[in-house]
Amino acid sequence: MEEYDKREKLKDFYLKIKDCTKCELSKTRTKFVFGGGSAYANIMLVGEAPGKNEDLQGLPFVGQAGKILDSLLDSIGTSRDQVFIANVLKCRPPGNRDPGVEEIESCKGYLMEQIEIIDPKIICTMGKFSTQVLLDTDKGITGLRGKVFRANGRLVMPINHPAAALYTPSRMEILRQDFKKIKMLIESGADTEVLHDDLLNIENEGGEKSGEQLGLF
Numbered sequence: 001m002e003e004y005d006k007r008e009k010l011k012d013f014y015l016k017i018k019d020c021t022k023c024e025l026s027k028t029r030t031k032f033v034f035g036g037g038s039a040y041a042n043i044m045l046v047g048e049a050p051g052k053n054e055d056l057q058g059l060p061f062v063g064q065a066g067k068i069l070d071s072l073l074d075s076i077g078t079s080r081d082q083v084f085i086a087n088v089l090k091c092r093p094p095g096n097r098d099p100g101v102e103e104i105e106s107c108k109g110y111l112m113e114q115i116e117i118i119d120p121k122i123i124c125t126m127g128k129f130s131t132q133v134l135l136d137t138d139k140g141i142t143g144l145r146g147k148v149f150r151a152n153g154r155l156v157m158p159i160n161h162p163a164a165a166l167y168t169p170s171r172m173e174i175l176r177q178d179f180k181k182i183k184m185l186i187e188s189g190a191d192t193e194v195l196h197d198d199l200l201n202i203e204n205e206g207g208e209k210s211g212e213q214l215g216l217f
């Protein structure tokens, strides 16, 4: 797809779904949060759902967790205008409760369409819900975090949600380490032939091997 087409397609898709009423969250949202960044990004970062600030502003990751995400992106020499940031749900669950199963089922097709249009080589799933949707698994984030999977021709790397670092500062270091690996994925061009040894090397530093994960899906 031509780059110009990607931008136009994404804009058309936004206009098509911005007034969605497919689930109950349409009744309680302030603003629909489509996501933001570059339509030409090689990497997408996918969170769970808009929070209070996102709901008020209609933008993804603009609260405290957004500041952490910005600093992590900065730490690997990139910024949110070079990536695309989205959520599984486009509308805020009241009180920031967890997304419901039916809400995810209603909304996840929009995320899949965004991925189809942007066509990133790497998807970084932030937290349990986006990881389970993108890897089509019911496993928790703890056992998947920091590993690299291949799903539908793309690399998928689950990490903790940046909000986790707000309440547990030690998780910030884990996020920093995971972002270093994301940088390596980006620099490799997501070429799994090139990546395989590098990933093993990096995983061996942490005492694990990732070879099984690559190609698992």
Ligand code: SF4
Binding pocket: 020, 021, 022, 023, 024, 025, 026, 089, 090, 091, 103, 106, 107
């Ligand atoms: S959460 Fe998704 S499916 Fe539900 S109303 Fe919002 S856009 Fe539509």
